[in-house]
Amino acid sequence: MRRLIAVLALACATACATAPPPRPQLPPGGTIVVVEPDVKLALLAVNARSIDRPDWSAAAREHLARHARDRIAGGGRNAVSLLRAEASPQARQILLLHDAVRVSIRTADTADPAPPTLPRHRAWTLGAGARALAIGDATHALLISCDGDVTSALRGVFVVGAAAAGVQAPTGITRAAASLVDLRSGDIIWKNSIVARPDQDVRTPEGAHALLHALLDGAPL
Amino acid sequence: MIARRTLLFGTLVAAGCASMRDPAPGMFRAGDGLSVQLDRVWSDFTPSGARKLRLLSQNGPALDRLYLAGGLTHGEGMTNRPKDRAAFDATAGGEVLASFVAANVDALGFTPPTLSSVRPAPFGAVTGQRLDIATSTGDGLAFTGTALVARKESRVSVILFLAAHEHYFAAGLPAVEAIMASAALA
Numbered sequence: 159m160r161r162l163i164a165v166l167a168l169a170c171a172t173a174c175a176t177a178p179p180p181r182p183q184l185p186p187g188g189t190i191v192v193v194e195p196d197v198k199l200a201l202l203a204v205n206a207r208s209i210d211r212p213d214w215s216a217a218a219r220e221h222l223a224r225h226a227r228d229r230i231a232g233g234g235r236n237a238v239s240l241l242r243a244e245a246s247p248q249a250r251q252i253l254l255l256h257d258a259v260r261v262s263i264r265t266a267d268t269a270d271p272a273p274p275t276l277p278r279h280r281a282w283t284l285g286a287g288a289r290a291l292a293i294g295d296a297t298h299a300l301l302i303s304c305d306g307d308v309t310s311a312l313r314g315v316f317v318v319g320a321a322a323a324g325v326q327a328p329t330g331i332t333r334a335a336a337s338l339v340d341l342r343s344g345d346i347i348w349k350n351s352i353v354a355r356p357d358q359d360v361r362t363p364e365g366a367h368a369l370l371h372a373l374l375d376g377a378p379l
Numbered sequence: 380m381i382a383r384r385t386l387l388f389g390t391l392v393a394a395g396c397a398s399m400r401d402p403a404p405g406m407f408r409a410g411d412g413l414s415v416q417l418d419r420v421w422s423d424f425t426p427s428g429a430r431k432l433r434l435l436s437q438n439g440p441a442l443d444r445l446y447l448a449g450g451l452t453h454g455e456g457m458t459n460r461p462k463d464r465a466a467f468d469a470t471a472g473g474e475v476l477a478s479f480v481a482a483n484v485d486a487l488g489f490t491p492p493t494l495s496s497v498r499p500a501p502f503g504a505v506t507g508q509r510l511d512i513a514t515s516t517g518d519g520l521a522f523t524g525t526a527l528v529a530r531k532e533s534r535v536s537v538i539l540f541l542a543a544h545e546h547y548f549a550a551g552l553p554a555v556e557a558i559m560a561s562a563a564l565a
Contacts, residue, residue, distance in 0.1 A: 251520065251544070254516075255442075257518070258441040259441075261439060265439050273401065275420060275422045287546060
């Protein structure tokens, strides 16, 4: 009996240690700042060289921002845009801090074993300075980033040929991440990151919509 | 734009730290002759190949870094191949300690720092120097820091804390102050 209790206690402790935090709730109505998505896309050439494509990045940035605003409006809330070029110096610092926090989140999510102070479901914050992102009476901010390489047609042919010869050659992938920040506390109350599927090509409105739908799945918006 | 270099640095550091044993509360030795008391668990992000230096962090090195360098001798610094003033000059006087720290902050990948409030401070049983630091990452994220440095005989030891100016420096400082107060040099 004692052994059974110990096993149950251990199982409970394990479940408690690995369970994700409870899903946050946002009050109805309200205003959410949509920070201009941080997008950097490149072409993966046949020689595996990555060539920046600012035109693709600009198009994807526009598509993702529009779909994010639509998603928020669809939830009965107001969406206001914050362009990175127009952000105050303090707001720019917060955006850089968010990038740094994302690095730590990625470490927490992927390191094996995870560093002891970076467990997978730990809380993250941008601190009280996050209110620099606020516009008007906004209570939260949505930050989206997306970067990756798009495989060129020639590279695709090369990869297929290499595979036929038994050699594995890398293709491009696109990653995206999103954070929802409480602008009063600076706490990141929800976050997600995904790797884009082939039908989630953010260079097109439809692909960007599909990616954003997956990225914001479960977001309290 | 996104902090690509920060992302790359974090990935490299995370990759390099996997084999290190993470420090637990209690006495913690770093390098040659430096010991401190830790009041909590830290994550160890010491780069592979570092000999007399440990890099600890609470939130990941992209956000906060505590460097503990113990017993560096002539020609050694806080990086593997220190150059110029980042290499300890055992023939120079104590006035070079602050510039030694500044040069190492630069060598560790930050912008050349601004030092302030350089003042005498106890480092274990010897008197060293305490100084405050303002710097930033290559991407422009402002970092604030504080350091305690002392020379004992022909060796120098450093406790250097650098953290994002926004939130993370102030959040981490109390624990670092306690670590600095507990430092001892053998």
